[in-house]
Amino acid sequence: QVQLVESGGGLVQAGGSLSLSCAASGRTFSSYTMGWFRQAPEKEREFVAAIMRNGGGTYYQDSVKGRFTISRDNAKSTVYLQMNSLKPEDTAVYYCAATASVFFLHRTDYDSWGRGTQVTVSS
Numbered sequence: 001q002v003q004l005v006e007s008g009g010g011l012v013q014a015g016g017s018l019s020l021s022c023a024a025s026g027r028t029f030s031s032y033t034m035g036w037f038r039q040a041p042e043k044e045r046e047f048v049a050a051i052m053r054n055g056g057g058t059y060y061q062d063s064v065k066g067r068f069t070i071s072r073d074n075a076k077s078t079v080y081l082q083m084n085s086l087k088p089e090d091t092a093v094y095y096c097a098a099t100a101s102v103f104f105l106h107r108t109d110y111d112s113w114g115r116g117t118q119v120t121v122s123s
Contacts, residue, residue: 001026001027001098001111001112002024002025002026002027002029002032002098002112003024003025003026003112004022004023004024004096004097004098004112004113004114005022005023005114005115006020006021006022006094006095006096006114006115006116006117007020007021007022007023007117008020008021008117009094009117009118009119010118010119010120011120011121011122012086012119012120012121012122013121013122014086014087014088014121014122014123015085015086016086016121017082017083017084017085017086018083018086018119019080019081019082019083020036020080020081020082020083020094020096020117020119021078021079021080022034022036022078022079022080022081022096022114023076023077023078024077024078024079024098025077029074029077030053030054030074031053031100032053032098032099032100032112033050033051033052033053033098033099033100033101033104034050034051034070034072034079034096034097034098035047035048035049035050035051035096035097035098035099035104035110036048036049036050036070036079036081036094036095036096036097037094037095037097037107038090038092038093038094038095038119039092039093039095039116040091040092040093043092045095045107046061047061047105047106047107048060048061048064048068048081048094049061049064049068049070049081050070050104050105051070051071051072051079055071055072055074058070059104059105063089064083064090067083067084067085067086068081068082068083068084069081069082069084070082079096081094083119086119086121087121088121088122088123089121090119090121091119091120091121092119093116093117093118093119094116094117094118094119095113095114095115095116096113096114097110097112097113097114098110098111098112099111099112
């Protein structure tokens with residue numbers, strides 16, 4: 001497994017931007033597909049975005065396409081989530097996760113998780 005620590009959450013007004021980071025340590029970062037999930041109060045944890053090991057492929061939940069961008073820097077063992085045009089419904093705890101599997105859309109596909117960082121978007 002790999003250890004993950006998120007940072008960059010906070011409070012922002014609707015229409016604003018935030019950038020999240022997730023620093024990894026432990027096993028070889030470049031061998032993992034990395035994902036971002038989020039969980040709003042009283043809701044299930046849901047997939048937001050994923051980026052393949054070599055950064056060549058990225059995938060997004062439909063509601064964030066065109067607004068969020070996932071990227072990674074394997075030299076720094078870090079994955080990022082740039083969030084623009086934020087909406088109140090984006091409010092949630094955001095989690096970074098890592099998987100060595102070929103599957104990456106579901107929370108059960110991941111075996112390493114960070115503790116999460118709160119993102120709050122005010123209207």
